[in-house]
Amino acid sequence: MRKSRWFVLVAGLFALSIVFAACSSDDGGDGGGETGAETGAETGATGGENAIVIEGFAFNPSTITVSGPTEFTITNNDSASHTFTLDDGSIDEEIGAGESTTVTVDVSASTGFVCRFHPQMTGTVEVA
Numbered sequence: 001m002r003k004s005r006w007f008v009l010v011a012g013l014f015a016l017s018i019v020f021a022a023c024s025s026d027d028g029g030d031g032g033g034e035t036g037a038e039t040g041a042e043t044g045a046t047g048g049e050n051a052i053v054i055e056g057f058a059f060n061p062s063t064i065t066v067s068g069p070t071e072f073t074i075t076n077n078d079s080a081s082h083t084f085t086l087d088d089g090s091i092d093e094e095i096g097a098g099e100s101t102t103v104t105v106d107v108s109a110s111t112g113f114v115c116r117f118h119p120q121m122t123g124t125v126e127v128a
């Protein structure tokens with residue numbers, strides 16, 4: 001009885017050491033994953049330069065600058081739908097609650113934009 005308990009203890013420690021070994025090799029794998037995540041974050045930051053966030057029924061930033069066709073990713077963090085509508089009507093994109101969309105702003109002169117659902121939500125496109 002006593003002898004078999006000892007065996008179980010040793011076997012248990014042996015199993016534990018295998019688990020530890022597996023864990024430390026997993027850590028190495030996680031390190032690689034972190035590197036990948038950092039690269040992804042950097043790519044996201046690059047896209048962030050041309051990002052417009054709708055929050056609290058306002059465009060942020062409300063003034064955007066373009067020189068030639070410029071792509072913007074518009075994210076709607078509100079629980080209501082909004083639109084990104086250029087004053088000349090060349091873009092009229094609805095963005096549902098919690099959704100995001102990409103538009104290409106291509107104007108030759110400064111203009112404004114608005115949310116059709118909430119006329120107080122306005123912004124300006126400036127041409128550099």
Ligand SMILES: [Cu+2]
Binds near residue numbers: 057082115116117121
């Ligand atoms: Cu709106």
